[in-house]
């Protein structure tokens with residue numbers, strides 16, 4: 001079993017996938033880490049073929065079943081003890097992969113969230129920035145979870161957590177659950193700030209349904225806030 005899985009999901013990312021995989025390999029080589037690159041692919045373009053030629057483990061999910069179902073599949077297919085996710089669109093800093101992973105490997109944290117929102121990134125339009133700020137503020141008010149970015153696609157997870165906690169993959173905004181639910185269950189969350197770049201290729205973000213689902217996911221976690229420590233799992237070292 002590899003120590004680390006770098007997991008991505010792809011919907012027509014043929015323009016970006018080769019560059020992203022090359023960058024990941026460079027980042028991993030710095031540490032000679034035992035790692036796999038996993039891709040859940042739902043594309044009609046050449047993404048899967050390019051990724052396979054670059055040595056990634058590609059699992060096809062076709063026809064596309066949406067972000068949530070693809071990400072849920074990625075998290076369960078991953079074989080590494082630590083799973084680092086990122087978008088396959090060149091927006092996230094691959095050079096941060098090992099830093100996030102090592103914070104989980106050290107045993108101090110179960111999830112490390114890479115926040116894009118220390119300040120507004122030039123690559124993020126104002127409406128998205130304000131929405132993200134509001135989502136984070138609402139998460140703190142409603143659930144008491146301190147975070148600045150509930151929608152980051154770049155995180156490190158302890159694999160055992162992903163199998164111990166159930167997530168609802170239906171509908172947009174799954175990253176909200178993937179962060180807030182474990183935090184409410186007592187898993188240890190850390191956050192680091194990262195730079196965020198312009199995307200290669202076209203976005204798949206559906207702004208309004210994602211906003212609706214984000215609030216829905218936050219509010220329906222409210223009972224967990226008051227469930228008490230006895231309902232919480234023991235954190236797996």
Ligand SMILES: Nc1nc2c(ncn2[C@@H]2O[C@H](COP(=O)(O)OP(=O)(O)OP(=O)(O)O)[C@@H](O)[C@H]2O)c(=O)[nH]1
Nearest residue numbers: 009010011040042064066067070087088203204205
């Ligand atoms: N397999 C699979 N991948 C998907 C699906 N929908 C989106 N993706 C991928 O999920 C990742 C995140 O989607 P993006 O389009 O980048 O959405 P976003 O990051 O919210 O928006 P941007 O800021 O524009 O990048 C990308 O790597 C997409 O290719 C899907 O239905 N199936």
Ligand SMILES: [Mg+2]
Nearest residue numbers: 087089091199
């Ligand atoms: Mg993206």
